[in-house]
Amino acid sequence: MLFRRLSAREMRRLMQRMGVSIEELPNAVKVEIHLSDGKKLVIENPHVSILSMEGQSIYQVVGNAREESVEEGAEELEIPEEDVQLVAEQAGVTLEEARKALKFTKGDLAQAILLLKQKSRS
Numbered sequence: 001m002l003f004r005r006l007s008a009r010e011m012r013r014l015m016q017r018m019g020v021s022i023e024e025l026p027n028a029v030k031v032e033i034h035l036s037d038g039k040k041l042v043i044e045n046p047h048v049s050i051l052s053m054e055g056q057s058i059y060q061v062v063g064n065a066r067e068e069s070v071e072e073g074a075e076e077l078e079i080p081e082e083d084v085q086l087v088a089e090q091a092g093v094t095l096e097e098a099r100k101a102l103k104f105t106k107g108d109l110a111q112a113i114l115l116l117k118q119k120s121r122s
Helices: 008-017 081-091 095-104 109-121
Strands: 020-025 030-034 039-044 047-053 056-062 065-069
Touching: 008 020, 081 095, 081 109, 095 109
Parallel strands: none
Antiparallel strands: 020 047, 030 039, 039 065, 047 056
């Protein structure tokens, strides 16, 4: 059986019938992919397409990547001491436990309090 070449219009129609949609992401400025070995790939001004099918999304990124090292502690979150005290008081835990919870939740007070209260119930 020979397959004939489909035009772009026919291909779009066929994909629509199969429930597949492709969308361009026109505002993408930078894509970073963090690797487990402490490095990251950085793609500046990428062309990003999103292919959606059956509730799943596939992101296609096209561009020139460069590799960078991720500096340990470079993105260390500064937690105000009054936030630590508030979380410790509300959750009934030590200041150190409150500080760890705030770092884990990236400074989200409410989420840190809920996390600590759930731990104390268990």
